[in-house]
Amino acid sequence: MNPAxxxxxxxxxISEIRHPLTNISLAIDMLEVATDDKEKELYIxxxxxxxxxxxxxxxxxxxxxxx
Numbered sequence: 001m002n003p004a005x006x007x008x009x010x011x012x013x014i015s016e017i018r019h020p021l022t023n024i025s026l027a028i029d030m031l032e033v034a035t036d037d038k039e040k041e042l043y044i045x046x047x048x049x050x051x052x053x054x055x056x057x058x059x060x061x062x063x064x065x066x067x
Contacts, residue, residue, distance in 0.1 A: 016057055020050035 027046040034040045 013057075013061075017054060020053045023050045 024047050027043040027050075031040060031043040031047075034043060
């Protein structure tokens with residue numbers, strides 16, 4: 001991560017994208033077998049949170065690219 005820009009370097013970028021994608025994938029797998037509404041809400045929250053992480057990362061990268 002470049003502290004001056006708060007934008008990750010290439011290796012960090014890969015990790016910052018891979019981790020939320022893995023979390024989303026696992027949450028979808030668990031959501032498919034979930035039977036309880038409370039459990040489903042938990043997995044949906046994981047998907048939303050990690051989607052927001054990826055969206056934030058993309059926004060930061062785009063902002064940096066435009067500078």
